[in-house]
Amino acid sequence: MKYRPLGKTGVTISEIGFGCGxxxxxxxxxxxxxxRSVVARAIEVGISYFDTSNNYGDGKxxxxxxxxxxxxxxxxxxxxxxxxxxxxxDDIAAxxxxxxTESLERLQMESVDLYYLQNRVGAERKPGAGNMMxxxxxxxxxxxxxxxxxxxxxxxxxxxxxxxxxxEPAAARQVIExxxxxxxxxxxxxxxxxxxxxxxGFMGPDFGQTLSQAGSKGMGVVAYRALAAGALAxxxxxxxxxxxxxxxxxxxxxxxRAQSLEWLKAEGDETLAGGAVxxxxxxxxxxxxxxxxxxxxxxxxxxxxxxxxxxxxxAIARIKDLYLTDFGRKPRP
Numbered sequence: 493m494k495y496r497p498l499g500k501t502g503v504t505i506s507e508i509g510f511g512c513g514x515x516x517x518x519x520x521x522x523x524x525x526x527x528r529s530v531v532a533r534a535i536e537v538g539i540s541y542f543d544t545s546n547n548y549g550d551g552k553x554x555x556x557x558x559x560x561x562x563x564x565x566x567x568x569x570x571x572x573x574x575x576x577x578x579x580x581x582d583d584i585a586a587x588x589x590x591x592x593t594e595s596l597e598r599l600q601m602e603s604v605d606l607y608y609l610q611n612r613v614g615a616e617r618k619p620g621a622g623n624m625m626x627x628x629x630x631x632x633x634x635x636x637x638x639x640x641x642x643x644x645x646x647x648x649x650x651x652x653x654x655x656x657x658x659x660e661p662a663a664a665r666q667v668i669e670x671x672x673x674x675x676x677x678x679x680x681x682x683x684x685x686x687x688x689x690x691x692x693g694f695m696g697p698d699f700g701q702t703l704s705q706a707g708s709k710g711m712g713v714v715a716y717r718a719l720a721a722g723a724l725a726x727x728x729x730x731x732x733x734x735x736x737x738x739x740x741x742x743x744x745x746x747x748x749r750a751q752s753l754e755w756l757k758a759e760g761d762e763t764l765a766g767g768a769v770x771x772x773x774x775x776x777x778x779x780x781x782x783x784x785x786x787x788x789x790x791x792x793x794x795x796x797x798x799x800x801x802x803x804x805x806x807a808i809a810r811i812k813d814l815y816l817t818d819f820g821r822k823p824r825p
Contacts, residue, residue, distance in 0.1 A: 493538025494798045498779045499712030501651055501674050503605075505569050507773060508794045509541035509780040510534050511716060512553045516784025519556045520549035526787075531560050533788040535568060537795040541780050543677075543714070545573035545610055546595045558599035571606035571675075572599065573655065578625055581617065584635040592643055606675060607649035609636055613667055614660040624658065632667045653677060653712070656687065661700025668705050675779070676706035680715035682724065682753065682771050682811055683746050683819075687715075693816035693825070707777025715772050716782040720746050724753070724768035749819035759807050766797045771811065774802035 495504040510531070512519040518527055542561075544553045554572060561567070572595050580587025592607065612626040620626055627636065632654070640652045653675035656664040668676060678687040680703060684696060687703040707713045719725045723746035756767030772781045785791055803811075817824050 493540075493795050494801075495538075495540070496779050497712075498651075499674060499706075500710045501712060503569065503651075505541040505780050506539045506798075507778070507780055508539060508769070508798050509543050509714065509782045510539050510568075510791075511782035511784045512542060512544035512557050513548050513716075513784060515721060516786040518784070518786045519544065519553040521552075522556075522786065524556075524560075527556060527560050528564060530785050530788045530791065531557075531566070532564050534785060534791040535564075535566050537791050539568075539791060539794070541569045541571070543571045543716075543782050544599075545575060545608075546591055546598075547573065547575040547610060551594070551598050554595055554598035558601060562600055569605045570599065570601070571608060571653070572604050573608040573610040575610040576625055576627070578619065581625065584627075584631055585639045588636060588639040589643070592648055596648065603648050603650065605649070606651045606653055607640065607643065608653040608655050608675070608677060609640070610655045612659040613654075613656075613663040615663060620658065626659070629663050629666050633670055637671055651675060651712075653714075656702040657699065657716075659702075661698065661702065664702045665700055665705055668702060668709070668711075673706070673711050675712035675714055676703060677714040677716065678703045679717045680772055680775070680778075680781075681718050681720045682768055683720045683749055684717070688775055691812050691815045695815070695818045695822070703775075704777070707775070712779040713775070713777050714780050714782060715775075715778060718769050718772040718781050718783065719765055720750070720768070723747050723750050725763075725765040745821070748821060752814055752820040753811075755810075756803075756807065759803060763793070766793070766800065767803065767807070769794070769797040770800060770803045771808070773798070774808060 494507050496507045498505050544557050574588055574591040576587050614626045618626050643649050651674035655677045657679040680687050686699040690698050703713050759767050
């Protein structure tokens with residue numbers, strides 16, 4: 493496993509991180525014995541960054557991660573997130589503080605290495621999918637940031653960050669420009685590259701290049717959904733593992749788009765997933781790419797992706813050409 497700087501923090505982390513969200517489900521509904529074996533193997537192969545949230549499984553992910561790490565005696569770099577719900581908006585500062593206290597209790601830790609804001613940011617407060625409240629720029633510049641800085645001064649977290657995916661791009665760019673975040677996390681994959689760049693001909697939504705903005709300012713950059721919710725891993729939708737990223741018409745379209753990328757298997761990998769991860773690792777300012785793991789052997793595969801290194805410039809150019817036809821789904825202009 494290779495390691496990269498986490499922006500200007502002075503810390504290095506594994507370039508592939510252990511995502512503890514709902515896609516792999518290991519940290520939420522997995523068997524405890526399997527969870528122990530997978531986490532232990534991940535650490536053995538060199539994965540040093542674990543990423544969770546108070547929102548994953550309504551706190552189950554944090555609780556299970558904390559218990560597992562304590563049981564095996566491991567102390568990797570751990571990040572969690574605060575996702576504020578509507579009942580916390582009357583006193584945002586108190587809400588952030590309370591959520592942090594509850595997260596640390598579930599993790600069985602006195603502090604975390606990195607604490608993210610997970611709420612979306614926009615021009616006004618409003619509810620979103622999955623009860624994901626959108627905060628205003630003023631909310632973030634004011635009580636959220638001020639409370640995070642107090643938590644940092646108190647030793648409850650070493651670094652602070654923000655998740656940008658789903659935010660209004662202009663608002664996300666404004667808070668990245670205004671505040672010295674340590675890390676910014678967002679979505680980045682072959683099928684949705686626009687938090688880093690909007691390639692010529694790309695036909696999907698534009699997320700505003702917030703990750704490239706963060707990278708240019710020396711902030712750590714962490715990407716998730718590099719496999720496009722499994723579409724680039726060639727795994728069909730599984731009803732027993734629901735996820736907002738799977739099962740939609742757009743996701744079904746991504747399965748079709750992925751078929752035009754079969755040639756990536758000849759780029760030194762036997763799987764399309766390997767090419768997809770290596771694409772994400774090709775961004776020079778990338779600190780870590782998060783993957784979900786449900787089996788120990790997947791951590792070995794991730795280690796192989798890291799060892800293989802970024803994709804060649806020729807492969808990336810070939811991918812960019814596919815944007816002109818929406819990956820073969822539309823005529824070339």
